[in-house]
Amino acid sequence: MSNQNELNMDMIETLGPEFTVFVGLLLIMIVPNLGNGTFRVPGTSIRLPWFLGGTRYKVVASPRLPGLLAVLTMAVALIQVIWYLCDSSAADGKVISSENGIEIFKVNMFSRIFEAIFFAALLLAAIASLDRLPTGSQKSDDIDVLFNNRRQADFYILMLTSALGMSVVALAQDMFVLFVGLELASFSTYVLVAFHKETRAGSEGGAKYFIVGSVASAVGLYGLSMLYLWAGSLQFDVLAAKWAADGATSLSMMALGFVLVGFAFKISAVPFHFAAPDAYSGANSPVAGVLATASKAMGMLGLMRVLLIITIPDSTADGSAVWIGLLGVLAAVTMTWGNIAALGSENPKRMLAYSSVAHAGYMLAALTAIGAWNWGLVDNAGDAMDVVVAALLFHMFVLVFFKLGAFLVLGVLEMEGGASRLSSLAGLGKREPLLAVAMFLFMISLAGVPPMAGFLSKLLVIMGIVEVATGTGSLSSIADAHWVWWLALLMVINSAISMFYYLRVGVVMYFHEPEEGRQGPLASGASIRIAIALCAIGTVAFGLVGGELIDMCRDAAESLR
Amino acid sequence: MNIDYLSLMVILPILASIFLLILTSRLNPAARAKFDAPVRMASLIISLAMFVLATLMFLGQIGDVGWNDIAFNNFEFQESYVWIEQLGITWTVGVDGLSFPMVWLTTLLMPITIIATWNEKAGATYFPLMLMLGGALIGVFVALDMFMFYVFWELTLIPMFFMILKWGGKDRKYAAQKFFIYTFTASVIMLLGLLTMYFLMDTQTFSMQEMVVQASGANGNGVWLGLEVQKVLFIMLMLGFLVKLPAAPFHTWLPDAHVQAPTGGSMMLAGVMLKMGAYGMFRLPISLFPHALEEFRFIIMIIGLISLVWGAIVCLGQTNLKKMVAYSSVSHMGVILLGIASMQPLGWAAALFMMFAHGIISPMLFAVCGAFKHHYHSMEIGAMRGMAKHSPWLATSMMFGWMASLGLPLLAGFVAELMLMVAYWYAYGWWILLPGLVLAITAAYYLWSMQRTIFEGGEATQPPESLHGEPVPDIDNSEKIAMLLLAAFTILFGIMPWIFLDMMDMWTRSAMAFLGVGGA
Structure with missing residues (x-):
């Protein structure tokens, strides 16, 4: 570990991807405004060129420029992150602390793998968006072009700020810093959701998402203040030490409960999921995909930081965490509710939103299992925890490909007008076979059919839960296993239920006749198809040869402890 | 030169099908129609090559294996590669007396099915799907790694789903989804059982061979699990296989899937896919938890009897030819369960041979149904009468198939049924009368349907309404070839059952000795 607190080359190297995003953000703000503008020195007639405003140069006035800049930025940042992840020498992590020794950021495998998830999702969404926003004609003095160019810039600026916010959350070692990052990312996504403000669904979804989201944030912030009251600091390690010393007091329990509400909204766990379907169906598809991944x-990430760092299980009688019962119930209700609600939704985006609720339930089930890692029957408790954490990381990583990919396919349909009914998918198998095949792959991957990545990730999660539940293997009956085993059973039953609505998409694509006026070929757009192709390749490739990624996730999980 | 033939037989058809599907997917329908004939020919050649390969393996031209001496838990042509190192997942293939007949059967049925449905429309996608199905099925039978087994187990669903969905009958949408969801539900529960088992092992491994050794206590650590846990895991695993088999009360997906599926799909479904269930039972729950099997023996017998009786009774009431054949499959699968429950080496061998014999006979029945539908545009048993006069080929094939299915001596089905009766006599004594009686019912419905369609004359010899006054055609040449081949093999294995029965017998006897169960 090394501590740093001044801005120098070393720090820039440590926080490389974040600086890349920051520089990209500045460029998107400045570059589209470059022109032959001049500055008149007051009192004289000397005009100095200062390059802002005036008539813009043809290159920078292109409406495509902001998108390309954003894609470039995200790609470079992602490559930097992956470079870090593949470079095993960096495994022990680096800490950035303030002058009085408070840890602010910590760069290690765990935070970097989350950044890889964020950047990959945002990169794919940015690539897909290149074709989606109207870019108008290329005449540089056209007011529409200016408007489109500005609007383009707005969209990608928001994407990059959310990337920055998310990476702050990933790196934060202090609840307050984490919260700042969370709000930065949240506010960007609120606006992104409402970006289609001209449509009723867009503004409705945006407003709902904003209101519910701010309430959740406010509750979380209230919890933070109580946490500060309890511990006198918001540092993770201080809080953890305090928790270990005091155990669960009513104040700390309440404070943590409030903080968890904020995160539960973000992962759309029941009962905080109500805004999610509206937000997803109102937002344009790439943005909805970013929300879901x-x-x-x-x-x-927030939940893991709070539950696994601060409140590590040690206090109660059987060595399980105090929150295990509550979280178990939440997981069971979330996965079941999500799946049952998805069964009844006719809007494919709402269906995907509910399926994302169900996936949140699966992840919560895994977290619950981690809460039981110390319950006595497990040989090497730390290893068991690593296995489950690695499974969660793997799940979230590959989810980017098939969840976002499914949204992007809907995005292609949106380009020709609306994807709010299941019937808008009708006949896709005839209209564009490869797109339909990709969608089918995403669907069965979401359902967890081998050999897709979704199967491997679900397998890893169930394996983690079962490993914790069965412990050392000296069971005389299944009733002796830890009760989280039943969560695994509920999970496989839920997978079976989910098969109904995932398959229905396949049936509609291949069986139903296309809607009136949608018989012809789909809207063109190379970049969104490239993004979909990348998603499909990722879905299949990580399912067949996911070994390296699993290794990476294991390393990351070890660096959490 | 050391070639991994088994992996080749799994990967080649799957890769070929993906290649052919992608090749034609970007074309417009008119251009794709031009590809129908070459794609069909390519599929036939690939499947024939696989059949030749499997046969050469059997004859000893490749590998020189003493097939009749393979003891339980020993495998031939075994190859292993690391797949996902981090989880200990390997790609391990191998065959023994249990799986090789199934592999050979799959390679036999693939070209025959392709020939029987030679004139299928939209061949450019249909035949590649058939290849993918075949590759996945072989993958299930040769997999010796639990993960690999599960992957191929689920992979078989996807081509079948599309076959039913794209070329099925009126209610294909419902049938395809029901088929997929039933089997998927059962297999995820099976998956949880497999994973629970994985973590309860002394040395965690996905290798089936290793697991059997550990489960039996042959590694010196004693029997690995308490009987209670064994029973729970046995139920979870059996559930997946019982639905696939299918056994009552989980059989309801089968008639729907069969009636709606295209002919080729039905042939593969009845011929090989149902056998996956029985194969899985022998490979996993029975090999791993033989003592739980003894505990549940009675229940399995009851399930088998119910499937047998229920299937036969429902058959009697059917007017739809294909549905009748489908329910007769349920009935025959009940026979397999009875064989397992008898806990006699003879009974197990009978079950194995029933899998094989039914795998040759039932495709013939479905080929006849397909031809019937094709030529008379109807599935109703009353729709066509006096077939013997105007369609002698179809009438003969139908009669042959029906006779084989009800167990005419000298045909393959008879051998299995006779063996089962003897085993059942050993195991339960006079209760033999019950399945015997049911087999008589079987004869009743077959004879009744034949009497009505083939021979009954009078006024009804006129072609049915559904032909709109066109002349009645007989079956075409490709269908004739397929039926002749199937009939030839039915006779061959009726007269010389020992071709495969010897290795099955070796497997069951050594298995019972190894597992320490049964009346050996």
């Missing part, structure tokens, strides 16, 4: 991973 990156934003959810961010909430999950």
Whole structure:
């Protein structure tokens, strides 16, 4: 470990991806405004060129420029993150602390793998969005072009700020810093959801998401203040030490409960999920995909930090965490509710939103199992915890490909007008076979059919739960296993239920006749198809050869402890 | 030169099908129609090559294996590669007396099915799906790694789902989803059982061979699990296989799937896919938890009897030819369960041979149904009468198939049924009368349907309404070839059952000796 507190080259190297995003953000703000503008020195007639405003140069006025800049930025940042992840020498992590020794950021495998998830999701969404926003004609003095160019810039600026916010959440070692990052990312996503403000669904979804989200944030913030009251600090290690010393007091329990509400909203766990279907169906598809993958991973990250660092299980009689019962119930209700609600939804985006609720339930079940890691029957408790954490990381990583990919396919349909009914998918198998195949792959991957990545991730999660539950293997009956085993059973039953609505998409695509006026070929757009192709390749490839990624997730899980 | 033939037989058809599907997917329908003939020919050649390969393996031209000496838990052509190192998952293939007949059967049925449905429309996608199905099925039978087994187990669903969905009958949408969801539900529960078992092992491994050794206590650590846990795991695993088999009360997906599926799909479904269930039972729960099997023996017998009786009674009431054949499959699968429950080496061997014999006979029945539908545009048993006069080929094939299915001596089905009766006599004594009686019912419905369609004359010899006055055709040449081949193999294995029965017998006897169960 090394501590740093001044801005120098070393720090820039440590926080490389974040600086890349920051520089990209500045560039998107400045570059589209470059022109032959001049500055008149007051009192004289000397005009100095200062390059802002005036008539913009043709290159920078292109409406495509902000998108390309954003894609470039995210790609570079992602490559930097992956470079870090593949470079095993960096495994022990680096700490950035303030002048009085308070840890602010910690760069290690765990935080970096989350950044890889965020950046990958945002990169794919940015690539897909290149074709989606209207770019108009290329005449540089056209007011529409200016408007489109500005609007383009707005969209990608928000994407990059949410990337920055998310990476702050990933790196934060202090609840307050984490909260700042969370709000930065949240506010960007609120606006992104409402970006289609011209449509009723867009503004409705945006407003709902904003209101419910701010209430959840406010509750979380209230919890933070109580936490500060209890411990006198918001540092993770201080809080953890205090928790270990005091055990659960009513104040700390209440404070943590409030904080968890904020994160539970982000992962759309029941009963905080009500805004999610509206937000997903109102937002344009790539943004909805980001909500379902990156934003959810961010909430999950917060939950993991709070539950696994601060309140590590040690206090109660059987060595389980205090929250295990509550979380278990939450997981069971969330996965069942999500799946049953998805069964009845005719809007594919709402269906995907509820399926994302169900996936939140699966992840909560895994977290519950971690809460039981110390319950006495497990040989090497730390290892068991690593296995489950690694499974969660793997799940969130591959979810980017098939969840976002499914949203992007809907995005292609949106380009020709609306994807709010299941019937808008009708006949996709005839209209564009490869797109339909990709969608089918995403669907069966979401359901967990081998050999897709979704199967491997679900397998890892169930394996983790079962490993914790069965312990050392000296069971005389299944009733002796820890009760989290039943969560695994509920999970496989839920997978079976989910098969109904995932398969229905396949049936509609291949069986139903296309709607009136949608018989012809789909809207063109190379970049969104490239993004979908990347998603499909990832879905299949990580399912067949996921070994390296599992290794990476294991390393990351070890660096959490 | 050391070639991994088994992996080749799994990967080649799957890769070929993906290649062919992608090749034609970007074309417009008119251009794709031009590809129908070459794709069909390519599929036939690949499947024939696989059949030749499997046969050469059996004849000893490749590998020189003493097939009749393979003891339980020993495998031939075994190859192993690391797949996902981090989880200990390997790609391990191998065959023994249990799986090789199934592999050979799959490679036999693939070209025959392709020939029987030679004139299928939209061949450019249909035949590649058939190849993918075949590859996945072989993958199930040769997999010796639990993970690999499960992957192929689920992979078989996908081509079948699309076959039913794209070329099925009126209610294909419902049938395809029901088929997928039933079997998927059962297999996820099976998966949880497999994973629970994985973590309860002394040395955690996905290798089936290793697991059997550990489960039996042959590694010196004693029997690995308490009987209570064994029973729970046995139920979880059996559930997956019982639904696939299918046994009552989980059989309701089968008639729907069969009636709606296209002919080729039905042939593969009845011929090989149902056998996956029985194969899985022998490979996993029975090999791993033989003592739990003894505990549940009575229940399995009851389930088998109910499937047998229920299937036969429902058959009697059917007017739809294909549905009747489908329910007769349920009935025959009950026979397999009875064989397992008898706990006699003869009974197990009978079950294995029933799997094989039914795998040859039932595709013939479904090929006849397909031809019937094809030529008379109807499935109703009353729709066509006096077939013997105007369609002698179809009438003969139908009669042959029906006779084989009800167990005419010198045909393959008879051998299995006779063996089962003897085993059942050993195991339960006079209760033999019950399945015997049911087999008589079987004869009743077959004879009744034949009497009505083939021979009954009078006014009804006129072609049915559904033909709109066109002349009645007989079956075409490709269908003739397929039926002749199936009939030939039915006779061959009726007269010389020992071709495969010897290795099955070796497997069951050594298995019972190894597992320490049964009346050996």
